[in-house]
Amino acid sequence: MGKMINIQPITRIEGHASIGIQLDDDGNVADARVNVMSLRGFEKFVEGKPAEELPRIVNRICGICPWMHHLASNKAVDGCFGVVPTPAGHKLRELMQTISHAEDKLLHFFFLAAADFVIGPDSDYAVRNVIGIVKANPELASKVVKMRQMAKMILDKFSKKTIHPVAGVPGGFAKPLLEEERVDILDKMRQILDFAMFTMDFAKKEVFPKYLETIQSLGVIKTGFIGTVDDEGALNLYDGKLRLMKPDMTYEEFAPANYTDYLAEKIIDHSYGKFPYAKSWNEGFSMDLENPKGIYRANTLARINVADKMATPKAQAELEEFRSLFGRPAQATLLYHYARLIEEVYACERAIEILEDPVITDPDVRAKVEPKAGRGVGCVEAPRGTLIHDYSTDENGLITRANLIVGTTHNLGPINMSVNQAARSLIKNGTYDEGTLNKIEMAVRAYDP
Amino acid sequence: MKVNVASEWLNSCSGCEISIIDMGERLLDVLQVADIVHLPALMDSKYFGQMGDKSHLSIPKADVGIISGSIRNQEHVEVAEEMRKKCNIIIALGTCATHGGIPSLSNSYDNEETLDRYYSTESTDVENNKNDTGKGYPAKDIPKLLDACYALDEKIKVDIYLPGCPPHPDHIFHALTALVSGKELKLPEKSVCDTCPTIRKGKGDLKKLRRFLEAPLYGAAGESLDKMRCLLEQGFLCMGPVTRGGCGGDAKDPRCISARVPCRGCYGPVRHEGNQRLDMLNALVSNGIDINSLPESTSLLRFSGGHGMLRPKFKKKKEI
């Protein structure tokens, strides 16, 4: 056996993972894979805890998207206790989730991913980061920091705690929105929408055209997709039914509560995280690049592939342009970035719609709940993919069983495949450099794991 | 002169790093006086060299090392030890690093129980997953789990503690600017209650606590916090008395209370060595409140289960 290349840690991603590439004697790739390095065991340690406390415990799964866990958890507890949130409580949750999406995508695109494109994939690692962008383009950087901060502080100011939120509660939301707060947030979201449109244009002019060849080759694999749609088949981030699509575009739709009929998770020897696959396709699981089995993807590109349309006008126009360029379903992995920016536009437009709905300032934000035995499945689209929380409670409303499928994990199989594809096509006869290894990581970063 | 900063995350959620970014434009000011030499969340410096071919884990030298997250596996130990070796000052950032944090709730179980559950959930493909361990637990090229989840100072020496889940960006900013300018760092040493403006009249005839299943009374929608009766006095469990204050940052008001939600203790105990469960139960008992009205008490240590506070054997005893 030849050399082992150990890319550790994978950087500018949210989680903890490494890439191992085994070369053969000729310096070609024998095997390449992604190891998920940690396990915290939330599924076990939430047992016995009062269900209403879970939304404030499980949000610690992720500090980048704590709102997603917080709200999926609240929905699951609503289900266990058999309560329907008040209309204002429901809308406030969606508002927080949508603004959180808008903030998250700016963070990912500019703080984590952009350096590969703006500074360049082969540039020195010491400057290939957001600090490098700050130095190279201070004007753009200060605008980005300002806009991302504005989105983040809307959440912080209104909900009082946005990293590891507490304001979502079983039965609705903990505090109402005042009219003057609504007006202020609306004004800010309009500015962020303008910035989202600016970012879209910037990327369409300055980023994607320059990297078209890379986009069409790096980490490209062929898979199915999953995402949430509403009754009209439009993309929805907060609520709806799950659509699981095969590469040939045929699909099944199901209520999140029935997820175990459609999805299963495979235990993989080199990863603490389990790898989900499409059980309902009845073809098993394989990450073979030529002939994958059961593999589907989640997150931005998946959502815009499964959706027939976007529910808001500007995002719809962007989707049409995207489809005219790349078709449907688009399979190129780096297009996740493009899809992310389309969703950014949608999230801003949707937040504005919610803020224009009069129910949003209704003070009746929280229904009283009674602890009881039951089961609840809460599902939202997290920035990184479909997020499922599934709990059962005993008659005191204590958790007896919890199962979680976290957004990122749907993509573990596909990420492994993309890394394998990238490594095999970029490393030839022992020839590679730092830029090569960074490009392999770019195939991971597109998924924003 | 610029200060070199290295930052690492161990058994963590990235929230502490996002709180650093949430300094917003002040982050740009910090970058004027600090050079970041290692930060996996934002920068591409690698443990095994940029070509991935070194055999020993290495992190660049720095004046200040910031570490978030608890210690749960062998790799975390190696990274923490390397950081200690290469950095003059180590800051434990966040309650996971200072006290174990939420993931230390797993200390109520041994690893086998945790793994058994995770690898046999309703959606796990158990049948086709038996490997050489006979149990189907992953074991190849991934770091071995330690027997428990540890706070940072159980494994390496810590110089500065910045608790909070996550610490408020104001605190991170003050800590970094104090370090850069060589000034002494002053952090609040009071309890959350000491910073809480709610009305306290005494507990009255309160005997039992209620679970947080309905809204507390707080008057009209926009009524200020000093018009709301203390949540504990309204009969809801609130961990303010036994939790380190400061979560509101420069604005002062405790975050959760401002959201009309009781405190759950995310800043850890008031004194570093405090026991949030014991202190809270004592406080309740001495006020004549029936602690059997709490559905369980492990959750009172949800942020500080490291330092041996939570252990598997607890679950065999009767929980109060």
Ligand code: SF4
């Ligand atoms: S202290 Fe809180 S925010 Fe920081 S890593 Fe731990 S869970 Fe995340």
Ligand code: SF4
């Ligand atoms: S118990 Fe809670 S509500 Fe009452 S003063 Fe303390 S922190 Fe404030």
Ligand code: SF4
């Ligand atoms: S009120 Fe308590 S739980 Fe909430 S942020 Fe402050 S210290 Fe943390």
